[in-house]
Amino acid sequence: MQSRSPASRTGRPRSATADAAILAATREALVELGWSKLTLGDVATRAGVAKTTLYRRWAGKNELVVDAVAELFDELELPDSGSLAADIEGVVLQFAAILARPEAKSGLMAVVAEATRDDALRERIRASVVDRQKRLVLEGRSRAQARGELPPEPDPATASRTADLVFDMVAGAVVHRTLVSGKPVDEAWVRGFTLVLLRGLAAEAAHTAAG
Amino acid sequence: MQSRSPASRTGRPRSATADAAILAATREALVELGWSKLTLGDVATRAGVAKTTLYRRWAGKNELVVDAVAELFDELELPDSGSLAADIEGVVLQFAAILARPEAKSGLMAVVAEATRDDALRERIRASVVDRQKRLVLEGRSRAQARGELPPEPDPATASRTADLVFDMVAGAVVHRTLVSGKPVDEAWVRGFTLVLLRGLAAEAAHTAAG
Amino acid sequence: MQSRSPASRTGRPRSATADAAILAATREALVELGWSKLTLGDVATRAGVAKTTLYRRWAGKNELVVDAVAELFDELELPDSGSLAADIEGVVLQFAAILARPEAKSGLMAVVAEATRDDALRERIRASVVDRQKRLVLEGRSRAQARGELPPEPDPATASRTADLVFDMVAGAVVHRTLVSGKPVDEAWVRGFTLVLLRGLAAEAAHTAAG
């Protein structure tokens, strides 16, 4: 989250509660004001904390917002609904529900936009948000393989590439529908999307195996 | 682009060249500074124009950037390569190439983020950028239908829903891979993506027809 | 007071009233807060002016306070009371009265202290405050010479040196008594002081003439 010299034994320790208060205040401000009108001074005030305390722990608005938003996605969970399609539909709906929350969409897209010019920020986003959720794709696949819905992946490189593709397609489509098209990710859409995705992957797997 | 009272017949007319200069200066500033450090004062200076001139024509930074970025996507063209897969691959590669340009990714994602809290802005983006390019999906489909690669759509509602889904999947996946995953949209990736998409759509069409 | 490029013909002209409002607000703040607690933000607020307007015209707190205080001394006037001693007593009392005002003593001594490390500031003080009042010494002397109370000065260098000495002695003694000794400059003290000064000068003149 934020660094500090590793062996600081002396001096007053940093307040443990301040961190949580700041991140909560950040999300609150994102809901009320959105990213562009969020100011660090206001966040500090909401958190009952001095501006210096905030700057001591985060380098700036972007880093703070990434941390505040990342926590939201930790509640994602892969449902065990018995079939791969249902599992996917479940997790996509959860993902869409989080993304529909104003603190998530307002903050996340803004930092992604900022990350186009800031490699360290992109890395932070990937580490805090994306990679942490990629587990869902991997877990879903192994479950489906255990159930016999998907064949085992012979080649690890192909497996990884496919997982990345699935992640880009799922996250990308949901984000685009929510934020750009501005239409709801409802059950009907999710069913259609999942159908296309799974049939496409199955066909591709057959093709790859054959080729 | 910008409004003006419908019947202003008298007074000095607005400079025609200023608009183009401002939009070009905006793109230049996006490349050098990114969205968050772009200032309207700086754009005005680069364009050799007074700030008032700029404010007379655009309401603010967001509107200006939408217009500046929208022009970039007009160069997209559906190649006629003989097969649906190749057509899609071609247009996806073009789209990815535009999105890789710093003025596009920096500006576009930022205004999309802003649009999460500003319906008028979202509408402007949809009108200026998204809907203007949806023609590619429609044109690609009719061509494929003409070639016999796709069956004709019996139901216009389904047709529209499918076109939206395709657009969300294509745009979403490319944007996510470029901006979030931070990996290149190269020919290999495009081939894999297109394969999954088309097989999925074909299977879904069969399923829908059967259902 | 403050500089600006000499021939600025274009652009909105600076508000003429702002200057006066700022200087008055500065004196008001000096009275209420003293120099060390006076903040430029507060002065700006009192003057009904933005901080930027203030910084556009003065380089900082010191320069502003010098200008605000200098105006106070312009009301000094050499009374024509018929005798040199009475003239001096009158002007010393006036000087002491101004110096007793909180905006004068708080501000003036602070900028003098600052000027110990800032030659430009010392020069500004000398030009705005000291030299502008040295006229009183010169005028008093010529009047006394016209009355025959003092002999004409044969040597201009000696005349200048003596004027400087008188100024240092008068201003120094009054300031020291007011600010350091913290005792009032009342008529009794002024009479004693003037007596010593004049007798000393007369004796010195005789000595110089003889030598």
Added chain:
Amino acid sequence: MQSRSPASRTGRPRSATADAAILAATREALVELGWSKLTLGDVATRAGVAKTTLYRRWAGKNELVVDAVAELFDELELPDSGSLAADIEGVVLQFAAILARPEAKSGLMAVVAEATRDDALRERIRASVVDRQKRLVLEGRSRAQARGELPPEPDPATASRTADLVFDMVAGAVVHRTLVSGKPVDEAWVRGFTLVLLRGLAAEAAHTAAG
């Protein structure tokens, strides 16, 4: 200098060297930074001491600086040069030499300025600096009376008033010439000043005696 509960017998005793180190560090910082840029944190660092230690012993910047500067004036000594004029010239030169040192002028004038709004501070200055040096005036006078250069003072009230006047005139003139006029207090100036002062006093004494 600083207070402490009278009967603290237990606990770790205060470091004796810390006081000296802090005052020396204060003077060093005054030389390098001047009063307004001197910070207590910086002084603590220079003295190799924690900020808390410093605040435990002094109430604030002003009190600290008064103590640091007061020590400088203890080296003043009345020379015994055989005549009153020479004695005065000697001590004025010494005083001017101290006042010319940056830690003295920068610090002293600033606390005097602060003292215009802080009676306790003015009292501290008078006790630590002014009254401690008034001994020079008194000693000089008794010596001159012993030598027969000055008549004995019949009236103690007059004697005190005259001593105060002398002190204000001497200190005031030297300070004004050094800090405001910005000219050196050299032997020529001192000779002229002493001449005026002594002749004035002599004439005034005669006048008072006669009246």
Added chain:
DNA sequence: TTATAAGCGAGACGGTACGTCTCGTCTTCAT
């Protein structure tokens, strides 16, 4: 040809937030 009207560059205006600095206090561990 003159009036009227809007656009134009320049730059000052009242605001707001920035990120940094210093203040004086508090909390920890070690002496």
Added chain:
DNA sequence: ATGAAGACGAGACGTACCGTCTCGCTTATAA
């Protein structure tokens, strides 16, 4: 209990942009 270390709430600093305004000037149409 004192000391060094350093985090803390508070608030001023001087700067940068914001979006508006006021200038004097230019460039049009309409009278």
